[in-house]
Amino acid sequence: MTPLERALSHIDTQRLDKLLIDAVSVYSPTWAEAPAVDVFVRFLDTHGVPYTLQPVTAKDSPNRRENILIQIGPQPNRILWLGHTDTVVLPDDELLEPSVEDGTLYGLGSADMKSGCAAAVEAATAIVKAGIELRGGLSIALVVGEEEYGDGCEAIPDSALAPVAVVGEPTNLTPCTEHFGYLETELKARGSRAHAAIPEHGANAIHAMLGWLTSVLETRRTGEDPVIYNPRGIKGASPLFAVPEKCKATLDAHVPADTPIRQVRDTIDRARELALATHGGCKLSWKEEFWAPGYRLDNDDPDLAAVRRSFRQVGRTFRTSRFRSHSDAAALAARGVKPIVCGPGRLEVAHTPNEQVDLEDVHEAARLYTAMFLSACLE
Numbered sequence: 001m002t003p004l005e006r007a008l009s010h011i012d013t014q015r016l017d018k019l020l021i022d023a024v025s026v027y028s029p030t031w032a033e034a035p036a037v038d039v040f041v042r043f044l045d046t047h048g049v050p051y052t053l054q055p056v057t058a059k060d061s062p063n064r065r066e067n068i069l070i071q072i073g074p075q076p077n078r079i080l081w082l083g084h085t086d087t088v089v090l091p092d093d094e095l096l097e098p099s100v101e102d103g104t105l106y107g108l109g110s111a112d113m114k115s116g117c118a119a120a121v122e123a124a125t126a127i128v129k130a131g132i133e134l135r136g137g138l139s140i141a142l143v144v145g146e147e148e149y150g151d152g153c154e155a156i157p158d159s160a161l162a163p164v165a166v167v168g169e170p171t172n173l174t175p176c177t178e179h180f181g182y183l184e185t186e187l188k189a190r191g192s193r194a195h196a197a198i199p200e201h202g203a204n205a206i207h208a209m210l211g212w213l214t215s216v217l218e219t220r221r222t223g224e225d226p227v228i229y230n231p232r233g234i235k236g237a238s239p240l241f242a243v244p245e246k247c248k249a250t251l252d253a254h255v256p257a258d259t260p261i262r263q264v265r266d267t268i269d270r271a272r273e274l275a276l277a278t279h280g281g282c283k284l285s286w287k288e289e290f291w292a293p294g295y296r297l298d299n300d301d302p303d304l305a306a307v308r309r310s311f312r313q314v315g316r317t318f319r320t321s322r323f324r325s326h327s328d329a330a331a332l333a334a335r336g337v338k339p340i341v342c343g344p345g346r347l348e349v350a351h352t353p354n355e356q357v358d359l360e361d362v363h364e365a366a367r368l369y370t371a372m373f374l375s376a377c378l379e
Helices: 003-009 013-025 034-047 111-131 151-155 207-223 261-278 303-313 330-334 359-377
Strands: 051-055 066-072 077-084 097-101 104-106 137-143 164-167 176-179 181-190 228-235 246-255 283-292 321-323 338-341 357-358
Touching: 003 111, 003 181, 003 359, 013 104, 013 111, 013 338, 013 359, 034 051, 034 066, 034 111, 051 283, 066 111, 077 111, 077 261, 077 303, 077 330, 077 359, 104 111, 104 207, 104 359, 111 137, 111 357, 111 359, 137 359, 151 330, 164 176, 164 303, 164 330, 176 330, 181 261, 207 228, 207 261, 207 359, 246 261, 246 359, 261 283, 283 330, 303 321, 303 338, 357 359
Parallel strands: 077 137, 077 164, 164 338, 176 321
Antiparallel strands: 051 066, 066 137, 097 104, 104 357, 176 338, 181 246, 181 283, 228 246
16 A cells, blocks of 8 residues: 555545534634634644644734644655635624535635645644655644735744645635735725715715726726726715715735736726816825735746646646635745645635535545645655
């Protein structure tokens, strides 16, 4: 029996399902990840998988926030698997209790991305229980803070990094070797107040902002711009029966790796000029709040050979795609790591009331991750 066959024989899908359901059953939004961290720590303690807890915030922080760092095998590390234990905030009118129907798990964090975390932990557990001695280091990091600005990933020590990483965001287990960049901006409009019945005597900041945003979005509809724009928030109102004089909006841009950031800035500026042409009584301004560049890996890079080989070992095709969202992979790339995004679940259901993951896909992820880890660490 080969080492991979031995490890795969130790994967316990019932154990994996229970870990995932336990993790999804607890609420762990960014800044309050401790309940999910505790679920994974209890599992690791029970099954004898070595780990350390890395504090991410100061000891006097009101919330305990820790990364889980798993290290198996000797240094230096040959592969890093990275996932996050936090979720987005749950709206008040949505249910928290997970449910399983016809082999599908529903619940916050099921796809994004507690399923990936559970699959990677099960893969590590199977390797430990099979008694396989690795020749190179395997590093697994379950981090906090990804759904905000990635402070957990930024805190990972250099000693936990590796030349290649796998980031378990939901991709339907399709390996993504291109990762979009992400720009977050704040747009402001300032007009002038007038009585609501005679708006022509004022300058409506909301109207100007809508014109500005519409012009930006039109560039995507007409095919002029490959960037994905999303107005994520808009706020503008008058407590009086009057024309609103202020408006603020948050505009996100997901940017293909080969699109220069200046193209995005030019699009926003051109749209601003168009809005000013019809709303001359308003002042429009904007600023960048956050920018994370994208990247593209060479699919034939020798450093990716172990990951490519692992797909063949479990009967899958290494057919790559693009990851259109932001993730901690961008921060890893900025630190010189080559990250492939690949995890169970579908991105289109993440952050929605219908978030779900097929449990068989999670089982397949555990098998694939096991092959990745052994392919990289037994060479």
